[in-house]
Amino acid sequence: MKSSAQNRIRSISYAKYGYYFILPFFIVYFIFQLVPLLNTFRLSVYGNGKTTEDFVGLQNFITLIAGGDSLPLQAQHDNLIRVLGNTLILWFGNFIPQLALSLLLAVWFTDLNLKIKGKTFFKIVMYLPNIVTAASVAALFLMLFSKTEYGPINSWLMDMGLKEPIDFIKGKWQSRGVIMFAQTWMWFGNTMIMLMAAIMGISPSLFEAADIDGANSRQVFTKITLPLLRPMVIYTMITSMIGGLQMWDLPYLYKQGQSWNRATETIAVFIYNHFHVIPQNYGYSAATSVILFFITSILGSFCFAMNADPEAKKKKALIKEAKRQAKLQNKSAFGGF
Amino acid sequence: MNNVKDSYAARTMAKSVGVMVVLVILTIICILPIWILFVNATRASQVITNDGLTLIPSNYFIKNIQETVHLNDIGKISYSALIGYKNSFLITICATFLTVFFSCMTAYGLVIYDFRMSGPAYTFILAVMMVPVQVTSVGFVKFMGDLHLTDTYWPLILPAIAAPAVVFYMRQYMKSAFPADIVEAARIDGSGEFSTFITISLPMMKPAIGVQAIFAFIANWNNFYTPSMILISRNFKQYTMPMMVQSILSNDKLSDLGVRYTAIVLSILPIIVIYCFLSRLIVDGVAEGGVKE
Structure with missing residues (x-):
């Protein structure tokens, strides 16, 4: 039985309140995200002179992607290729060890046969580097790896018998190595916790069945954990890649004084520098942003498709299963005759 | 039969010990840089340059903080x-x-x-x-x-x-x-x-x-x-x-290294304090965010 008040309330349409509630989000998104995004697209087809008034069409893109006949134009192209390469190298160098490490740890932490004490403690400690300000991490590593002012690492290495201090800041692969290490250090805890959650989402009966069948831990990992974890691993990889494309704080700050390290300049640093340090180059900065936008969109849509996929797949599988069952039942029904 | 069981238990035991060793090493790697940062923030600049690396805090922290306050004046x-x-x-x-x-x-x-x-x-x-x-x-x-x-x-x-x-x-x-x-x-x-x-x-x-x-x-x-x-x-x-x-x-x-370290410490201090109190909540939150959909 419904009271009259309930009926009255049912008859009122509350749809307009839905709009009121989501309106602030969309207004702010429009002003601070969408307009800037369109503005970036607009700026990317304007010139690189003192003013941004002259329309140059796709010239910025052509220069950046294909190069040009004059030396400065060719330099822009070479720079873009260089920073893209740097970004990829730095990303690979931190993602591979990060994934391997966090996968291993996640499997260990979720393995009930292993007697690991203080799991929560380890998780908390390993996540700690992730919350520390990236700018401060850069500052810290800069001081730890310093060559000139008796950096702790170099002084320790020399105590161990090294003759010359290693130039961890200006050296090409040394500086890359430190940034890769710092990134791995900051992110493996985060990835580990996410993978752990995914592993715990796998039905325990699968692990139990494997245990009863006598599967060893390697078989369990390769035959059960890894295949079922694949969507999560791919998801992690793509989000990490999008994050890697934005890598800015560490590469921007990890340098000596004001000089630039060409080996660690990433695409985000390139955009920032063309905007702030060389203020006449808005156009290149914007055009690079647009290129970055398309790369991210492609990666993001992969991720989007993957997130939506499992449900659809499940439904398909269910329908298939139901059909198979029906067929079997038909068979057995007629089989008796 | 018992032998099989024993050897299985022994293997699991050995693996558990191995895993614990790796975990402890990783814990040290995670904490060490932050620990060195905090230790160096408590040391005078000359001590850092002369004595190199140490894991024991000193008593110069307050002095370093006072120095950072006056940086802008000098x-x-x-x-x-x-x-x-x-x-x-x-x-x-x-x-x-x-x-x-x-x-x-x-x-x-x-x-x-x-x-x-x-x-x-x-x-x-x-x-x-x-x-x-x-x-x-x-x-x-x-x-x-x-x-x-x-x-x-x-x-x-x-x-x-x-x-x-x-x-x-x-x-x-x-x-x-x-x-x-x-x-x-x-x-x-x-x-x-x-x-x-x-x-x-x-x-x-x-x-x-x-x-x-x-x-x-x-x-x-x-x-x-x-x-x-x-x-x-x-x-x-x-x-x-x-x-x-x-x-x-x-x-x-x-050139004052102690002051530099102290400045970095001050920038991350609020975050570290929050983490000390709410780390469990944070770590659980990460896990929840991980299992999207």
Whole structure:
């Protein structure tokens, strides 16, 4: 039985309140995200002179992607290729060890046969580097790896018998190595916790069945954990890649004084520098942003498709299963005759 | 039979020990840099240069802090921990509040009300969740310049209202843990839609709000990119804490290592304190965010 008040309330349409509630989000998104995004697209087809008034069409893109006949134009192209390469190298160098490490740890932490004490403690400690300000991490590593002012690492290495201090800041692969290490250090805890959650989402009966069948831990990992974890691993990889494309704080700050390290300049640093340090180059900065936008969109849509996929797949599988069952039942029904 | 069982137990035991060793090593790697940072912040500059690496704290911390306070008076070093804290806390607290409040509001609108655009609106929010800041930053700063908002804090605070990832999380939480019937009950009792949201729904969202507030606080405190894009004039009175650290880093005149370490410590101290108290909540929050869908 419904009271009259309930009926009255049912008859009122509350749809307009839905709009009121989501309106602030969309207004702010429009002003601070969408307009800037369109503005970036607009700026990317304007010139690189003192003013941004002259329309140059796709010239910025052509220069950046294909190069040009004059030396400065060719330099822009070479720079873009260089920073893209740097970004990829730095990303690979931190993602591979990060994934391997966090996968291993996640499997260990979720393995009930292993007697690991203080799991929560380890998780908390390993996540700690992730919350520390990236700018401060850069500052810290800069001081730890310093060559000139008796950096702790170099002084320790020399105590161990090294003759010359290693130039961890200006050296090409040394500086890359430190940034890769710092990134791995900051992110493996985060990835580990996410993978752990995914592993715990796998039905325990699968692990139990494997245990009863006598599967060893390697078989369990390769035959059960890894295949079922694949969507999560791919998801992690793509989000990490999008994050890697934005890598800015560490590469921007990890340098000596004001000089630039060409080996660690990433695409985000390139955009920032063309905007702030060389203020006449808005156009290149914007055009690079647009290129970055398309790369991210492609990666993001992969991720989007993957997130939506499992449900659809499940439904398909269910329908298939139901059909198979029906067929079997038909068979057995007629089989008796 | 017993032998098999024993050897199996022994192998598991051995593996457990091996795993523990690796975990302890990783723990040391995770803590050591931060530990060295804190230790060096308690040492005098000459001691750091002469004695090298140590893991035992000294007693110079207060002295170093006093030094950092006076940095701005002696040289041309644009650094002040007090101003940095004031600015960072102002921006971080405002932005965190806006993010959490408006994300709840948006999620509430999407979940509770049945309107034509709710589906498309949600799809839009999902789609833009991954657009990186760097992509829009050029147009963002230029546009803010046109609006005469560069060198102000508005572009650092107001955009917090639109946080797609937080809306996503809040929506998931509401779908699973929020009884929608309660809204109707409130209507029967004559409560207006907004007051229902403020007085009934928000308090029920507390667990989700707590987790997201911590993450928003940390993210905003650590944000270095947007402030350094927006604060074009580089007036150090406006610097946030990470910018203060950069200012000290890029200054070659400052040779006092103890003070440098102390400046870094001061920039991460609030975050570390929060983590000490709320680490379990944070780690669980990461796990929840991980199993999306």
